[in-house]
Amino acid sequence: MSYKQLSKEELLKVKQDAQKQYEEYKAMGLKLDMSRGKPNTEQLDISMEMIDTLSRSHAMVGEEGIDCRNYGVLDGIIEAKRLLSAMIECPVDNIIIYGNSSLNIMYDTVARSMTHGVMGSTPWAKLDKVKFLCPVPGYDRHFAITEFFGIEMINVPMNPDGPDMDMVEKLVSEDAAIKGIWCVPKYSNPTGISYSDEVVRRFARLKPAAEDFRIYWDNAYGIHHLYDDDQDYLLEILEECAKAGNPDMVYKFCSTSKVTFPGSGIAAISASKANLDFIRKQLSIQTIGHDKLNQLRHARFFKDFDGMVNHMKKHAAILRPKFKIVLDTLEKELGGLEIARWTNPKGGYFISLDTLDGCAKRVVALCKDAGVIMTGAGATYPYGKDPHDSNIRIAPTYPSNEELQQACNVLAVCVKLASAEKLLEEA
Helix, strand or coil: CCHHHCCHHHHHHHHHHHHHHHHHHHCCCCCEEECCCCCCHHHHHCCHHHHHHCCCCCCCECCCCCECCCCCCCCCCHHHHHHHHHHHCCCHHHEEECCCCHHHHHHHHHHHHHHHCCCCCCCHHHCCCCEEEEEECCCHHHHHHHHHCCCEEEEEEEECCEECHHHHHHHHHHCCCEEEEEECCCCCCCCCCCCCHHHHHHHHCCCCCCCCCEEEEECCCCCCECCCCCCCCCCCHHHHHHHCCCCCCEEEEEECCCCCCCCCCCEEEECCHHHHHHHHHHHHHHCCCCCHHHHHHHHHHHCCHHHHHHHHHHHHHHHHHHHHHHHHHHHHHHCCCCCEEECCCCECCCEEEEECCCCHHHHHHHHHHCCEEECCCCCCCHHHCCCCCCEEEECCCCCCHHHHHHHHHHHHHHHHHHHHHHHHHHC
16 A cells, blocks of 8 residues: 555554564674675676686787787777677777776766867867766766766756657757766666667757767667567667768767676777777877787687677576566565655666655665665765655675575665655655
8 A cells, every 4th residue: 555645643653663674684784785786706707718718828819910918909909899899889990999997988088078179179178167968867987977077967867768858959959068968878877778769869960069069878788688588779879870960979888897807898989980080099198009818808708799699698697586586576565655666677787766755865874774785875866966865776786696685675674664754754
């Protein structure tokens, strides 16, 4: 029965019952962590054979005759380009392979824009004001980059099919200080939604007032499906931008951080030739070349993109039960109570939970006191400020299934307790 239909006396009973159950969980001395979307040990183990693809008995020379132990090859060996271009859905000529982190590429891209502008434009650091659009709830590390550089962030609400494009179109067309927008277009962090074809096409047709406006298209979960027969499809943004006459308007990012080893993957940026030529000039000062042995290791382990797809099915088999534990528990404990709603993604790494307004911080604090660490309330919004204090990101991947079930039980009780407290305050 909906909590909103309960009398004050009934709410007091609900609170009393939830408090009793909560104290029982506190007494268990739990130490559980659902704060970050980290792969678990079982997921890391399925890539261990990659370590053996290079040894003293193997040639370290790539197919173009490059000795991968030595200096050189600024933008990546052809084997790695071919593999990640298939992963990110772009031509081989439109990609640069970096080191282990796409976040590092995004940071560098913003930093370069601050100091040297974008393809001849005024460096952002010399401008009075620089702004970014931030679809919310969104990825906290994106927001941390723009905040670090003193860039003003503007919230854009997320709809079930992507950002509010009416708002995006209006803002970018009217304000030349808006230089970019953060996007996680497929299995978005934290909601798990994927942008519709119409949303992608509207992005491609944007008419920004700033000539140096760029879409930061972080396709972090492009191949991270949970199901073989029920997957989201994402229209390819580079091709759509080219069709719309805006070939230079997008930077597209990806990595193998949640495909192989998060600390030892390979990452890439894909963009137009003009964008990549500009980036290479800076890159030639920054490095002589990234880790080609790791690029070669990945290419030999997967062999081709089909190998990567089959590898991701192993990940999915590990993660499906974890997502099911969360979703089943939320439905069993909170379904029909009208105190929370949550997403049911087909891929990615997160589930987004929305509590009653004003309850998220209280829920996270209660969880912490009971030994369950969640992502901080507000983290999915710029500056850590959720205007509704309602969104909580659930990261199911890292704990064991048994630990995850315990954590979800605690979370559900905390939501009940915080909701009863809130409704009683308002009664």
